[in-house]
Amino acid sequence: MTPQLETINIPHLPNAPVHVALYRNVENSASLRQQLLAGNADFEYALIDASMVLSRQHAIAAIFRAVNDYSNNRLKSHNVHSEIVISFSPATNITESFRKFGITDSTKDLLVVKVSVSSEITHDSVAAHLESSVVATSVPFDDQSLSEISDITKIKKAYKLGALPSPGTKIDRAQTKAPTDDDVKRRLELSILGAIALRGS
Known part of the structure; x- marks a missing residue:
């Protein structure tokens, strides 16, 4: 199944477009995680447990922080993709960040992020690789799905x-003036965005 891959261009970082796909009912999380742990360059992605993502804006804030740190040579980890996983965390402990937000062997819903750190990484190349690598149902990367x-x-x-x-x-x-569910979720989202922005600053 061709993934519903979205390419996002961060306005002031035009040389690093970001490709994002969201999956449900992932059947091969253990093998994807194994490729990541083995350092297989073909699987250099940010693989995030999507149950830990509140909204599209939540994901984009973490991605933005990591890509911004990458472009300014401020990475705390070995590449921009691991940095994205870390950027979801309000804490600075790298191991803890991966434990809470990264893929596990039992992850069922997965957010996949790939940054074009070289010209060979394109929307089409990422889509083709994900299509052959992820056994799951691709869904839109939007607030409704999340x-x-x-x-x-x-x-x-x-x-x-x-x-x-x-x-x-x-x-x-x-x-x-009882808050609606949307009000409650927005307040939660703003608190999370603040935590991401302030982490380690």
Whole structure:
């Protein structure tokens, strides 16, 4: 199945377009993780457990931070793809970041990110490689898809946002100005974006 691969151009980093694909029901997470651990250059991707991604904006903020650090020679890890996984984390511990946000052998929903760090890496080359490598259902990289995947409880725990309400929490709608689910999710998203922006700064 041809992946629904989206290519995003970061405005002030025109030389590093970013290719993003979202998958559900991944059947070969263990082998993908093994390729990553083995350092297989063909599998140099950021492989993120999509249940830890709240929204499209959440993902783009982490990607932006990592690509920006890459372009300014500020990487804390060995390449921009591992840096993307680390950039999702509010903590600076690299091992902890991979444990919470990276692919595991049991990952069912996967966000895949590839940065064009060379001219050979194109939308078509990434799409072809993913088509032959990932055994899963490709879905659009959008808020609708992510809302069906996100594990709000795990995300709040990772970002230490337990005090914030979760979307879907029963709120007395008779109260004046009771927040809607969208309001609750937006507040959560803003707190996460702040954590990403401030990490290690």
